[in-house]
Amino acid sequence: MNDLDVLAELLKPIRLISVFHSRWVVRGPWNVQGDDDHCAVLHYVLRNSCYVKLRDRPPILLRRGDLAIFPYGTAHTLGDGSPGPTHPLRHLLPERRLGESAIVRIGEEGALTELMCASLNYDPGGEPPLYRSLPPVFVLGKPELDEEPLLLRTLESLVPETERREPGSPLVTLRAFEMVFVLALRVALQNLTVDSPALRALAHSGVSRALSAIYGEFRQPWTLDLLAQRAGMSRSSFAKTFRDLVGEGPALHLTRRRMQEAVQLLTYTKTPLSSIPEMVGYRSSVGFHLAFRKILNDTPGRYRAHHGLAGGPPCNHDS
CATH class of the missing domain: 2.60.120.280 (Regulatory protein AraC)
Structure with a gap:
């Protein structure tokens, strides 16, 4: 990628x-x-x-x-x-x-x-x-x-x-x-100009390699050490540089990427709930549910019931 x-x-x-x-x-x-x-x-x-x-x-x-x-x-x-x-x-x-x-x-x-x-x-x-x-x-x-x-x-x-x-x-x-x-x-x-945060992150060779892994291989069991290895950087240097350029740590960014995929599956498909954890990179349903609640403040089942294939939260913007 x-x-x-x-x-x-x-x-x-x-x-x-x-x-x-x-x-x-x-x-x-x-x-x-x-x-x-x-x-x-x-x-x-x-x-x-x-x-x-x-x-x-x-x-x-x-x-x-x-x-x-x-x-x-x-x-x-x-x-x-x-x-x-x-x-x-x-x-x-x-x-x-x-x-x-x-x-x-x-x-x-x-x-x-x-x-x-x-x-x-x-x-x-x-x-x-x-x-x-x-x-x-x-x-x-x-x-x-x-x-x-x-x-x-x-x-x-x-x-x-x-x-x-x-x-x-x-x-x-x-x-x-x-x-x-x-x-x-x-x-x-x-x-986008060179001042854009996304481009600054992608311009960094190590962080760019880590982002490629997070976005293209989010199902893999990534850890901070493995992502640092992919970036070709020390663990501490990678964690600091990633946070400085991306605005949050690698682990949280990976979780958001996985939850993005989970939301698409819950909203637009009828994939069984039991199959989704493995499809987005979790080896246990408990870990997936904890991550889902952390990011979305909801459970996967309730989320699908409210958003699945229709509906969605109201928009309050004054336009």
């Missing part, structure tokens, strides 16, 4: 469970603040321009045709850049039922701005390790989207599709948003 394969695996797109989408028709001055959440968030500018502002970062200008993705729902302000008051989005959209939509209207004078926004709800239990090494927001400008015809066509098709009410429309909309999310992540993956 080469570096790109590892990076693709650790950022493997998550299957969306549900979407709340909204059409924004706003006139200045306007500023709206959304909160942190576990959902991915999307803003696609249909007319005019606006700014997004994250805490302690300069504003980002979004022009017509630009797409902004917040992979894990980092809190941000959306507005026209004016110094006017900021309104909490939870006041504008007090009810955001999954699978439904809304129209947000602000102001009656000034330049008209239109956006398509969405909260993309995925199961946080299946979030790949190092997923949060992605930047809190990435913007694909219109020139970049023009180079991604499938992504652009899907986005353009979503605008009228979100307004349809025929049978099956919610499922079509969900999968179309999922396609946008997957394709946008792929572009972001290609555009």
